[in-house]
Amino acid sequence: MxxxxxxxxxxxxxxxxxxxxxxxxxxxxxxxxxxxxxxxxxxxxxxxxxxxxxxxxxxxxxxxxxxxxxxxxxxxxxxxxxxxxxxxxxxxxxxxxxxxxxxxxxxxxxxxxxxxxxxxxxxxxxxxxxxxxxxxxxxxxxxxxxxxxxxxxxxxxxxxxxxxxxxxSPAPDTEPAQPLASHEELEHYFAHLERTLIAIGFHDPAMPRQLMARLRRLTLRSRPERMELNILRGILSATEKQANGETPVDHGEPDPPA
Amino acid sequence: MxxxxxxxxxxxxxxxxxxxxxxxxxxxxxxxxxxxxxxxxxxxxxxxxxxxxxxxxxxxxxxxxxxxxxxxxxxxxxxxxxxxxxxxxxxxxxxxxxxxxxxxxxxxxxxxxxxxxxxxxxxxxxxxxxxxxxxxxxxxxxxxxxxxxxxxxxxxxxxxxxxxxxxxSPAPDTEPAQPLASHEELEHYFAHLERTLIAIGFHDPAMPRQLMARLRRLTLRSRPERMELNILRGILSATEKQANGETPVDHGEPDPPA
Incomplete structure (x- = not known):
């Protein structure tokens, strides 16, 4: 240990x-x-x-x-x-x-x-x-x-x-742990999050108002697993595409046959 | 504190x-x-x-x-x-x-x-x-x-x-403490104890064999109160008088009238 x-x-x-x-x-x-x-x-x-x-x-x-x-x-x-x-x-x-x-x-x-x-x-x-x-x-x-x-x-x-x-004492009775996100993975996520928030006009780096600090605090408090962070990054990617005017992915219907 | x-x-x-x-x-x-x-x-x-x-x-x-x-x-x-x-x-x-x-x-x-x-x-x-x-x-x-x-x-x-x-938290539920013996009082007692043990031929400073160390450990472990130490010193004084050939104090009979 x-x-x-x-x-x-x-x-x-x-x-x-x-x-x-x-x-x-x-x-x-x-x-x-x-x-x-x-x-x-x-x-x-x-x-x-x-x-x-x-x-x-x-x-x-x-x-x-x-x-x-x-x-x-x-x-x-x-x-x-x-x-x-x-x-x-x-x-x-x-x-x-x-x-x-x-x-x-x-x-x-x-x-x-x-x-x-x-x-x-x-x-x-x-x-x-x-x-x-x-x-x-x-x-x-x-x-x-x-x-x-x-x-x-x-x-x-x-x-x-x-x-x-x-x-x-014997090992504590913990559930088998999912791998947690590493610091580096979290930082990539925060960078991605900030880019996305700027892209959608929610965040102005010139007037930050502790927005990123608050989001950091919230996220870090939850101790995200690697898998969960991958999901969040998927959401950000989809959001960015929206902001860039790309066609949103349509989840409502099955893909048309090729 | x-x-x-x-x-x-x-x-x-x-x-x-x-x-x-x-x-x-x-x-x-x-x-x-x-x-x-x-x-x-x-x-x-x-x-x-x-x-x-x-x-x-x-x-x-x-x-x-x-x-x-x-x-x-x-x-x-x-x-x-x-x-x-x-x-x-x-x-x-x-x-x-x-x-x-x-x-x-x-x-x-x-x-x-x-x-x-x-x-x-x-x-x-x-x-x-x-x-x-x-x-x-x-x-x-x-x-x-x-x-x-x-x-x-x-x-x-x-x-x-x-x-x-x-x-x-509230004060611990301790009994009203009797004053403990101070370090100085304990050291006077140990000095008195050693003198007495020599006087009665039980202790030879030339061959100490950790006797005083063992008695110290025993006594210190008990955390004597001042009053208790006074009793122990009274016992030592009585023992010394014995060793010096003085008449022991007779506790069996009331003092004769003056």
């Missing part, structure tokens, strides 16, 4: 925090680290010092340019967020995250990303809206920003506790 | 870890920090940097020479320990620590110390034997040593969750 949990750090500024993250991960039995557009050299003396023997996780980390690339294959993307945003998103506690893990990782293709933002500014709204849920570490409201590696430690700790509990 | 939880760092070598501890504490709403014989200047540029705005906790920290001084007034002393020792001690998980807090802090004079050892060697056996219980953060057995400030974060996080849960 733990090997299918990825820690994603976006725009990290301090190599020491990358080292501290590696140490916290290895302490808790996590191994999959991705760095998105780090704003520092990831592997420095500070990294090695704070990693304290876990720097192999930094050597093995994948460094990519965008969040998309880091989480494309993930079936659940959870963003660490200290702030409440203009558009409230499904919010879970670290403990609830742990409790959800066994079911979330029941399918053989399931993979989870825990995404952490910049030391100074956290995750952007665009990044937060790419997450299925946000996780908030309960903190002193007057001083709520945890050190990056320390925040990773808290979530990794809850993941480890959930894993240990699973070792002790 | 949180204001009666003290973090005690023994023999810390790196000022950054003191700063990181202050940040983790302030993040979780803790404020009482004690430093025992630090092996570094506690307040340096590294401290300020890692404290990230919480350095007032380091300014306000009490620095003392011995663990005794740091925890004298505490009614529960819990030592963070990664290792299992030759003499097993009551062991709790961080979660169990949180669950016990409301009851442990029910009495108005109750106070808890969470004790953390040196970066390189942890707590000594003598220090561990001064604790009522040991707390172990479940970690990768192949890489189990957490960064000091990170370990403080995990325990402080569990304390905060317990406090938040208490805010939401």
């Amino acid at each position: 733990l090997e299918r949990i990825r820690i994603v750090l976006i725009g990290t500024s301090h190599p020491g925090n990358i080292g501290g993250t590696a140490r916290a991960m290895h302490n808790m039995g996590l191994a999959d680290l991705a760095l998105v557009a780090p704003r520092c050299e990831p592997l420095t003396a500070d990294t090695i010092s704070r990693a304290s023997g876990a720097d192999h996780l930094v050597h093995g980390a994948r460094t990519v340019e965008t969040l998309e690339q880091a989480v494309a294959d993930c079936t659940l993307v959870v963003g660490a967020s200290a702030r409440s945003r203009t558009l409230p998103w499904p919010m879970i506690t670290p403990r609830e995250l742990g409790e959800r893990l066994p079911k979330e990782l029941a399918g053989p293709e399931s993979r989870i990303a825990l995404v952490f933002g910049r030391e100074d500014s956290g995750l952007s709204n665009a990044e937060l809206q790419r997450c299925h849920a946000h996780v908030h570490i309960p903190a002193n409201p007057d001083f709520s920003s945890l050190n990056l590696a320390t925040a990773v430690q808290v979530l990794a700790y809850e993941c480890r506790l959930a894993w240990l509990a699973q070792q002790e | 949180l204001e009666r939880i003290r973090i005690v760092l023994i023999g810390t070598s790196h000022p950054g870890n003191i700063g990181g501890t202050a940040r983790a504490m302030h993040n979780m709403g803790l404020a009482d920090l004690a430093l025992v014989a630090p092996r570094c200047e506690p307040l340096t540029a590294d401290t300020i940097s890692r404290a990230s705005g919480a350095d007032h906790l380091v300014h306000g920290a009490r620095t003392v020479e011995t663990l005794e001084q740091a925890v004298a007034d505490c009614t529960l002393v819990v030592g963070a320990s990664a290792r299992s020792r030759t003499l097993p001690w009551p062991m709790i998980t961080p979660r169990e620590l949180g669950e016990r807090l409301p009851k442990e802090l029910a009495g108005p004079e109750s106070r808890i110390a969470l004790v953390f050892g040196r970066e390189d060697s942890g707590l000594s056996n003598a220090e561990l034997q001064r604790c009522h219980a040991h707390v172990h953060i479940p970690a990768n057995p192949d890489f189990s040593s957490l960064n000091l400030a990170t370990a403080v974060q995990v325990l402080a996080y569990e304390c905060r969750l317990a406090w938040l849960a208490q805010q939401e």
Whole structure:
């Protein structure tokens, strides 16, 4: 279970925090680290010092340019967020995250990303809206920003506790899972949805009014299966054809003989 | 509740870890920090940097020479320990620590110390034997040593969750608590006990055979009330008098008239 949990750090500024993250991960039995557009050299003396023997996780980390690339294959993307945003998103506690893990990782293709933002500014709204849920570490409201590696430690700790509990108890009684849509499939769907809404004159990117954010939230909350997403994309394709003045497909009558 | 939880760092070598501890504490709403014989200047540029705005906790920290001084007034002393020792001690998980807090802090004079050892060697056996219980953060057995400030974060996080849960639910149904013996009172008792055992020829400090450690463990496990400890000390005093050849107190007959 733990090997299918990825820690994603976006725009990290301090190599020491990358080292501290590696140490916290290895302490808790996590191994999959991705760095998105780090704003520092990831592997420095500070990294090695704070990693304290876990720097192999930094050597093995994948460094990519965008969040998309880091989480494309993930079936659940959870963003660490200290702030409440203009558009409230499904919010879970670290403990609830742990409790959800066994079911979330029941399918053989399931993979989870825990995404952490910049030391100074956290995750952007665009990044937060790419997450299925946000996780908030309960903190002193007057001083709520945890050190990056320390925040990773808290979530990794809850993941480890959930894993240990699973070792002790039989597998949860879950229905055989249909494969969920991956992050990449969802993003293709959202891009298709936006094109279609523009085409039908419902959406004006110059006056977005959080329309796409609201649709993202709704869709991500439902955790679509791959099959369901294919259906939705079929609907979009049909809608686009309508908007482009093509002949609508007639479902009312059988096809005429060729 | 949180204001009666003290973090005690023994023999810390790196000022950054003191700063990181202050940040983790302030993040979780803790404020009482004690430093025992630090092996570094506690307040340096590294401290300020890692404290990230919480350095007032380091300014306000009490620095003392011995663990005794740091925890004298505490009614529960819990030592963070990664290792299992030759003499097993009551062991709790961080979660169990949180669950016990409301009851442990029910009495108005109750106070808890969470004790953390040196970066390189942890707590000594003598220090561990001064604790009522040991707390172990479940970690990768192949890489189990957490960064000091990170370990403080995990325990402080569990304390905060317990406090938040208490805010939401009515006070637990506990019996009106008798004041528990403080650490200092317990140590006076142990010193008295050892003197007495030597006096009666039961204990040879040159061949200790863990006798005192076993008696400590037994006594600490029972969480004696102050009143109970007074009774035990009365027994020791009577025993000492016996050993010194003084006339035993005769409880069988009323005192003769003066």
